[in-house]
Every structure is written in structure tokens, then in C-alpha cells.
Amino acid sequence: MVAMDANGNLSGSCTTSGMGFKMRGRLGDSPIIGAGLFVDNEVGAATSTGVGEEVVRIVGSHLVVEFMRQGMKPEAACKKAVERIISRNPAKAKKVQVGFLALNKKGEYGAYALQKGFTYAVKSGKEEKIYNAKSIY
Secondary structure, eight states: EEOTTTTTTTOOOOOOOOOOOOOOOOOTTTTTTTTEEEETTTEEEEEEEEEEEHHHHHHHHHHHHHHHTTTOOOOHHHHHHHHHHHOOHHHHHHHHHHEEEEEESSSSEEEEESSOEEEEEEEESOEEEEEEOEEEE
16 A cells, blocks of 8 residues: 555555465565565655565565656556566566556556556545556566
8 A cells, every 4th residue: 555645745555465385484575675665755655566576576666666756657667667577587477466556746646567457446535446557468
């Protein structure tokens, strides 16, 4: 979840459902700052879901916020992070799911995923809607 309050302050949260049949001692992306969640109150906030190891390898949520810092809109920044995962291991990327969700300081939001089926909800004073994120595959 990423959020903006009435004063324009950003926040976020990230939880893990864990991975079935995981190796003992596995650490996912949720507790690693910049991987599963990153918030910079001057720029934006981003979070992720999916196979955490792939997110950790690119420090995904931090990467999304940095792309927004460079002027990208949230959806484009999320797509660029997804493309980074693909560039590291194209064959594996076709078999796993990772999705990113982002919100910038202007209140613009967006998401992008590797695979179809990643949905996200938006709630504001103007709308309450569920969206299907765009995806590569």
C-alpha cells in the first residue's frame, strides 16, 4: 500500500504472505528497505508484490522512486523496473510474477507487472476503483 494524506505527505506499507515450500531462513523483499517498499516524501512511494528474490536483486521499489525522481510518471517507472527484472534473466521472468505500484508527490499513480492478473485499488476523494495493471507477458 502507498498513500498520501491531506497534507501531501506520503507513506507506505509492505507485508509478505511468504512463499510456499520456501528454504529455511529465506528472507523476502518486504523487510529490506528499498526492495519491497520505499518512500521519499519529496518524490514518491513504491511497493511491490510477487517473487521477492527478483525484487531484491534490483532493489525494485527504490528503483521505481528513482525513476520518478528523474521525471517519469508512476506507471512508466514501474514498467522500467519490470523491464530491469527481465533484462537480468529473461527465461526466469516468464515464469514468475512481480508487480510494482507507485504514487508520486503530485498524486499520480500507476502499476506494472510481469504477468497479467495484477490488480490494484485506488481510493481518493475523486474515485474508488479497481484497476488491472498493464503487464509485459
